[in-house]
Amino acid sequence: MKIHSATAALVATLMCAAGTVLALPAASQKPATAAAATTEGINWYEGDVDAAFAYAKANNKPLFLYWGATWCPPCNQVKATIFNRQGFIERSRFFVPVHIDGDSAGAQKLGERFKVRGYPTMILFKPDGTEITRLPGEVDAERYLQTLTLGISANRPVRQTLQAALAGGKLTADEWRLLAYYSWDTDEQQLVGRKDLPATLKRLAAASPAGDIANRLALSALVAAGTAKPGESGVVDKTVAAAQLNKTLSDVRSARENMDILTNYPVELVQLASDPKSASRTKLLAASNLAMQRLSVDATLSKTDRLSALAAQVSLARIDNPDGALSPALIKEVRQKVAQADSATTDAFERQSVINTAAHALSDAGLLDDSDSLLKAELKRSHAPYYFMLSLASNAKKRGDKGAAINWYEQAYQAAQGPATRLQWGVAYLSGLLELAPQDETRIEKVAHGVFQELGGTQNAFYERNRSVLERLGQKLTAWNSGGSHEAALGRLRGQLDGVCVKLPTADAQRATCQGLLSPTRA
Known part of the structure; x- marks a missing residue:
């Protein structure tokens, strides 16, 4: 899941038809090696994924795999x-629900196996273990349940459907819909x-039937181009994109249908489709702001989606003037809607998502003190307060208060729980030090030294998400030692890592991953 605000993105990088109801088998009927945890009516498998x-194969049922983390705001959303909805609970009787917590034993190795990295990732498999589709976590609950139902009843995996579509084959309306709502954000380049x-x-947009599906695929193509690395977006016709x-x-109706795309990528889409200070940009900004205003009160x-639309208004207001002052009306609106969401949200899971989005909306609006107050109050309520400490560090850095930022990074690392989480938070602390001090x-x-010490005691520590976090750290430490200015210290760390x-x-x-992290050849 993408968090659209600039501050949130920074934090994220440092670390995201029911039919007939069938009875779930009792836990005792499941393999003895698979521990079942019943939560909110869903009999989740925890532990032995095999x-x-x-x-699933023996009982001819699809398997639903949820990869997440305790602290992750989108996971809590x-x-x-979704997971607490009766519609999802009823559908769960048709499949085998499996939960992999990123901090559980062997989780990162499983992440490598299933090619999952970002939290949350949700995959539907056929009974024989073939991947059917990856489900979009940012659409609203009704759209999610519809997509899940399509996946359960799909005759072929999305991979085969995609190949058929690109070859000019005939697809059903449901197959086109599965392609349109496939989670390209968590695909990890599998398709x-x-x-x-x-x-x-x-x-795909050009080949699909005209209407909602073609429109969503075309918007997804624009997002892919707008978020691509330099030289990878291809040629984008701004006139066509703007239209x-x-x-x-x-x-x-169309804006509501595609609210996840529009609220998550407002700036990228407008920048891709128009030039600064052009008539086209003025028109696009007016249309975008009006759509975001409607969504923010829908x-x-x-609540998180409504706040995302509000935050998108802030981002759009700064698109051509990042340091410019916002209108008093928008400032007032941000404060009021954040206060309303804070007051109205009592569910602990929902608060992790709502407060995250609200705090970043305040921060991006320049209301750093308001954002800090909201975050500090949440530290006492949250089941994962260390996540919000990174946001407090980001706010301090915005103020130019390096000491306070480093202090929050340190507190976050000290409070973090779970091996993968502690690694990520330790790297965030180190990255903060390398940048600020x-x-x-x-x-x-x-x-x-402390991070590497924990690493040495962690099983399967160099797989998937962990590996990418460590590789970024290796690059930063190597850059820090540019010109050999810290060679003695880096040499001692190399020795520790070699051990x-x-x-x-x-x-x-x-082993090869480990040995390459601080290799002198990186320099």
Whole structure:
């Protein structure tokens, strides 16, 4: 799930028809190695994932895999708006629900196996273990349940459907809908490589039946182009893109249908489709703001989604003037709607998502003190307060208060729980030090030593999400030592890491990853 605000993105990088109801088998009927945890009426498998797949195959049931983390705001949003819905609970009787917590034993190795990295990722498998589709976590609950139902009844996996569509084959309306609502954000390039995604989605939009599906695929193609790395977006016709956006934004139903795309990528879409200070941009901004205003008061949306639309207004107001002052009316609106959401949200899962979005809306609006007050109050209520400490660090950094920012990074790391989470938060602390206090070699080495020490005691520590976090850290430490200015300290850290690497089996892919993290050849 993408968090659209600039501050939230920074924090995120440092670390995101029911038919006949069938009775669920009793836990005792499941394999003894698979521990079942019944929560909110859903009999989740926890633990032995292979046993869950074997059970699904033996009972000819699809398998639903949810990969998440305790602290992750989008994960908590899914729990508060989808997993607790009677419609989802009823559908869960048709499949085997499996939960993998990113901090559980062996989770990161499973992440490598299933090619899941971002939290949350939700995948539907056939009884034989073939992946059917990846489900979009940011659409509203009704759309999610419809997509889930389509996946359960699908005759072929999305991979085959995509191949057929690109080859000019005939697809059913339901197959086109599964393609349109596929979670390209959590695909991890399983179906399409990143550089090919914009062009592929554009081809699908052109080949699909005219209407809602074609429109969503076209918007997804624009998002892929707008978020691509330089040189990977292909040629985008701004006139065509602007027409597509204006058509969607001006249609109340269409804007609501695609609210996840519009609220998560407001700036990227407008920038892609128009030039600064052009008449086209003025028109697009007016249409975008009006659509966001409607969505921000749409009672059919969750509180987080409404706040996301509000935050999108802030981002759009700053699109051509990042440091410019916002209108008093918008400032007042941000304060009022955040206060209303804070007061109205009592569910603990929902609060993790709502307060996150609200705090970033305040921060992006320049209301840093308001954002801090909201976050500090939530530290006493949240089941994962260390997540909000990173937001407090980000606010302090915005103020230019390096000492306070580093202090919050340190507190967040000290409070973090779970091996994968502690690694990510430790790297966030180290990254903060490398950026804000690069001269403090003693502290940097001490923190890095502590992170590597924990790493050495963690099983399967160099897989998937962990691996990407460590590789970024290796790059930052190497850059810090540019010119050999910190060679002695980095040499000691290399020695410590070598001691971790040598304990890994020679044939284990983790060993090569470990040995490459601080390799002198990186310099």
